[in-house]
Amino acid sequence: VDENNPSKKLLKQKQHLEFTITTCCVSIIRFVTEHLSKASISVMERVINTNEMIMVLISLIVQKPWTKKTDKGVSKYNGKNKFVPVDRNDIFRLTKIEGELWLSVYNLLLDKTCGNKYQLTGFRRNEILKLKPYLLPQIIDQLPVLKGLKRTLEELSIMNLDDTSSSALNNQMEKKLMVVEIVPEFRENLLTTDFQNIATQQLKAVFNTDEYDETDRKKDMDILCRIYNNFDGLEDMLLDAPICAKCGRDAEKRCSRCKSEWYCSRECQLKSWKIHKNICDKISINRAKYDKINEKQNNDNDQKENETSTPYIKEVMSKHFKK
Numbered sequence: 001v002d003e004n005n006p007s008k009k010l011l012k013q014k015q016h017l018e019f020t021i022t023t024c025c026v027s028i029i030r031f032v033t034e035h036l037s038k039a040s041i042s043v044m045e046r047v048i049n050t051n052e053m054i055m056v057l058i059s060l061i062v063q064k065p066w067t068k069k070t071d072k073g074v075s076k077y078n079g080k081n082k083f084v085p086v087d088r089n090d091i092f093r094l095t096k097i098e099g100e101l102w103l104s105v106y107n108l109l110l111d112k113t114c115g116n117k118y119q120l121t122g123f124r125r126n127e128i129l130k131l132k133p134y135l136l137p138q139i140i141d142q143l144p145v146l147k148g149l150k151r152t153l154e155e156l157s158i159m160n161l162d163d164t165s166s167s168a169l170n171n172q173m174e175k176k177l178m179v180v181e182i183v184p185e186f187r188e189n190l191l192t193t194d195f196q197n198i199a200t201q202q203l204k205a206v207f208n209t210d211e212y213d214e215t216d217r218k219k220d221m222d223i224l225c226r227i228y229n230n231f232d233g234l235e236d237m238l239l240d241a242p243i244c245a246k247c248g249r250d251a252e253k254r255c256s257r258c259k260s261e262w263y264c265s266r267e268c269q270l271k272s273w274k275i276h277k278n279i280c281d282k283i284s285i286n287r288a289k290y291d292k293i294n295e296k297q298n299n300d301n302d303q304k305e306n307e308t309s310t311p312y313i314k315e316v317m318s319k320h321f322k323k
Contacts, residue, residue: 030100033107057105092138106149246272258283
């Protein structure tokens with residue numbers, strides 16, 4: 001790369017970064033394939049049939065992007081951002097990436113759950129059979145588990161697609177399964193939604209801009225903020241039941257000073273007091289300062305808020321205090 005050409009240098013760095021990320025993705029794919037049978041049908045369908053992961057892995061094994069042939073010989077990617085020369089005697093020694101590719105293919109083709117979901121066609125069979133010339137005895141010696149894959153390839157080479165009973169890919173499959181794939185329709189709709197138009201319609205339908213303007217909305221938000229910060233019964237509105245800070249069981253008692261910790265019994269509160277004491281003191285002091293600062297302001301504003309609050313706020317507050 002010409003060091004004086006910034007464009008070529010950046011392009012080279014971009015290619016290097018993409019290559020490094022791809023090598024990391026191979027490890028992630030192997031991990032996913034090992035646990036794919038425990039995933040939902042939708043996830044399995046996307047990996048096996050929708051995204052054709054088996055075809056992608058086979059293409060990587062055949063193309064060998066982590067191996068370079070030069071006039072000086074063969075170099076392999078060592079996983080440490082470098083291509084290193086390989087001795088002729090070690091030409092078939094698997095690198096980490098190559099081993100992960102073979103194991104990923106093995107997991108997808110020989111796992112019963114994945115095999116039953118995989119729709120074997122003539123094109124897919126021909127692509128899978130491309131692995132035969134590359135699955136050499138030297139490879140199997142390093143990964144003995146691939147003996148099962150070699151047997152599967154032999155079966156596929158002589159198998160009639162109309163008779164799937166003998167194939168390891170469909171050994172329990174009497175009829176081809178038709179899977180309805182779950183598509184994130186809600187998210188797709190959100191991405192194509194005109195939120196500006198929705199906001200305009202909401203302002204017309206929900207908020208009457210003639211009577212409820214920006215000043216009223218700001219006033220309501222200020223009132224709601226004060227309710228949230230000062231309302232003692234706010235914890236009753238929480239969805240999750242409080243749990244004991246000491247043992248984790250359901251709690252009904254709360255620290256009377258800081259009101260931030262819950263306990264199931266007096267015993268748990270006493271056991272936790274040494275740890276909780278410092279935090280309790282700080283929270284209590286800050287709460288007292290805050291209450292003094294806002295007490296006068298809240299008292300002065302109560303009457304004014306009752307007179308000027310919008311119908312929406314009055315309705316919310318009246319319903320809550322009725323409860």
